[in-house]
Amino acid sequence: xxxxxxxxxxxxxxxxxxxxxxxxxxxxxxxxxxxxxxxxxxxxxxxxxxxxxxxxxxxxxxxxxxxxxxxxxxxxxxxxxxxxxxxxxxxxxxxxxxxxxxxxxxxxxxxxxxxxxxxxxxx
Amino acid sequence: xxxxxxxxxxxxxxxxxxxxxxxxxxxxxxxxxxxxxxxxxxxxxxxxxxxxxxxxxxxxxxxxxxxxxxxxxxxxxxxxxxxxxxxxxxxxxxxxxxxxxxxxxxxxxxxxxxxxxxxxxxxxxxxxxxxxxxxxxxxxxxxxxxxxxxxxxxxxxxxxxxxxxxxxxxxxxxxxxxxxxxxxxxxxxxxxxxxxxxxxxxxxxxxxxxxxxxxxxxxxxxxxxxxxxxxxxxxxxxxxxxxxxxxxxxxxxxxxxxxxxxxxxxxxxxxxxxxxxxxxxxxxxxxxxxxxxx
Numbered sequence: 001x002x003x004x005x006x007x008x009x010x011x012x013x014x015x016x017x018x019x020x021x022x023x024x025x026x027x028x029x030x031x032x033x034x035x036x037x038x039x040x041x042x043x044x045x046x047x048x049x050x051x052x053x054x055x056x057x058x059x060x061x062x063x064x065x066x067x068x069x070x071x072x073x074x075x076x077x078x079x080x081x082x083x084x085x086x087x088x089x090x091x092x093x094x095x096x097x098x099x100x101x102x103x104x105x106x107x108x109x110x111x112x113x114x115x116x117x118x119x120x121x122x123x
Numbered sequence: 124x125x126x127x128x129x130x131x132x133x134x135x136x137x138x139x140x141x142x143x144x145x146x147x148x149x150x151x152x153x154x155x156x157x158x159x160x161x162x163x164x165x166x167x168x169x170x171x172x173x174x175x176x177x178x179x180x181x182x183x184x185x186x187x188x189x190x191x192x193x194x195x196x197x198x199x200x201x202x203x204x205x206x207x208x209x210x211x212x213x214x215x216x217x218x219x220x221x222x223x224x225x226x227x228x229x230x231x232x233x234x235x236x237x238x239x240x241x242x243x244x245x246x247x248x249x250x251x252x253x254x255x256x257x258x259x260x261x262x263x264x265x266x267x268x269x270x271x272x273x274x275x276x277x278x279x280x281x282x283x284x285x286x287x288x289x290x291x292x293x294x295x296x297x298x299x300x301x302x303x304x305x306x307x308x309x310x311x312x313x314x315x316x317x318x319x320x321x322x323x324x325x326x327x328x329x330x331x332x333x334x335x336x337x338x339x340x341x342x343x344x345x346x347x348x349x350x351x352x353x354x355x356x357x358x359x360x361x362x363x364x365x366x367x368x369x370x371x372x373x374x375x376x377x378x379x380x381x382x383x384x385x386x387x388x389x390x391x392x393x394x395x396x397x398x399x400x401x402x403x404x405x406x407x408x409x410x411x412x413x414x415x416x417x
Contacts, residue, residue, distance in 0.1 A: 017192065020237050035237050076291075094219060094262050100291045108295045116302045119190055120238045 017122045018078065022109050023058025027085035036060070036088055037076045037096065037105055052077075055106035061087045074100050186215045186268055188300045192238035194271060194278050204271055207308035214280065215268045216241075217288065217297040220261050232259065232285070234267060236294075243267050245282035264288045266297075348393075354383050355393055356402060359414045367406045368413035 019025075020035045038052035038060065050062040050071060062077050072095040079088040112120040187206070194214065197206045204211045218236030232243045259265055266288050269280040288294070358377040363369025369377070371390055378385065385393075394412060397403040403412045 017239060018235070018237050092262075094264075096291045097289065101295065104292070105295045108298050111302060112298065116305070119193055119301060119305055120298075121192070 022056035023054030029081045055102040063089045065090045186213050189214045190238040191241045209308045243280040367411045370410040
């Protein structure tokens with residue numbers, strides 16, 4: 001029974017979705033872990049807060065947990081959306097290349113949350 | 124007899140279900156393409172069942188681009204895995220490596236693409252040439268091609284090839300490709316590629332430099348304006364003089380009989396659009412048009 005419970009727990013966590021969002025969609029995922037691809041605009045508060053522009057052109061604050069790591073111009077942040085829906089508490093980040101097309105990505109994200117969300121989301 | 128051999132990134136895979144018989148066969152056995160001894164040429168066309176079997180075999184050979192969420196949506200029916208009513212055998216997914224578990228003969232990569240996580244297993248080559256596997260580190264974006272396995276309800280992927288991706292636009296392209304393939308499998312390829320732009324588009328991620336992309340064509344798929352344009356084209360193909368084509372009044376009358384009511388101004392706008400797309404051309408004057416394809 002314990003073994004079966006472990007299998008169920010593993011299968012449940014494996015099916016957990018971390019949705020990719022743009023700035024506007026962050027409002028719908030307050031308190032949830034999301035993936036936010038963005039362009040770094042500036043660093044504030046002793047390099048602990050990054051001001052970023054999301055793929056749909058919104059300004060968001062990302063509270064960094066890995067402030068010692070240098071940020072690339074475009075970064076994919078994994079983090080928890082703040083209660084204001086316009087901030088993100090970083091849990092992980094992945095550097096993107098400068099030629100990453102944020103505009104195209106924004107349109108793809110719109111599709112992921114739109115008619116084709118059943119291919120990307122759990123609900 | 125020749126046997127097809129599939130090859131994925133150096134890992135040789137031989138599917139016994141993919142036998143094909145070609146060439147000289149003195150016993151006259153096999154498909155209708157065989158030549159008998161003594162110069163007798165059997166010109167019998169391949170039978171329909173042989174064609175269907177070949178198509179099914181080809182489908183099993185193909186790589187289906189999927190998200191991890193879609194992998195978890197695969198249904199098992201009579202021992203056959205199906206997604207969107209299409210048999211699934213080999214899949215291709217893109218995601219970041221969350222963790223790596225190394226064993227004596229295999230490496231298990233836990234891959235996440237935002238829609239879920241899945242374990243992907245790769246056997247370590249016995250010849251010691253595991254440079255590609257060594258390249259894969261945590262947090263790297265990788266493209267995995269492999270075969271779906273299910274154990275105790277948990278899905279995993281048996282890797283044929285795993286490659287590190289440095290161009291992150293490939294991730295965007297992959298997600299769009301998943302959507303496009305899903306549409307093709309659920310709505311049919313004729314609807315997907317009805318628009319010439321879709322059929323002629325180069326699906327290379329490096330060509331995504333402007334608005335003329337897969338997304339625009341997918342947006343048109345859901346656009347009611349596209350339905351109107353399709354009906355206008357249908358009228359131009361069926362109504363009017365054979366040489367000159369119909370004028371605007373004839374088109375409006377034909378559309379009215381199809382319960383499509385638009386005014387002259389709207390019709391001119393749509394005809395102008397279709398002209399720019401290369402679907403219509405003017406004949407004797409600015410009032411008469413004909414379709415480029417009947």
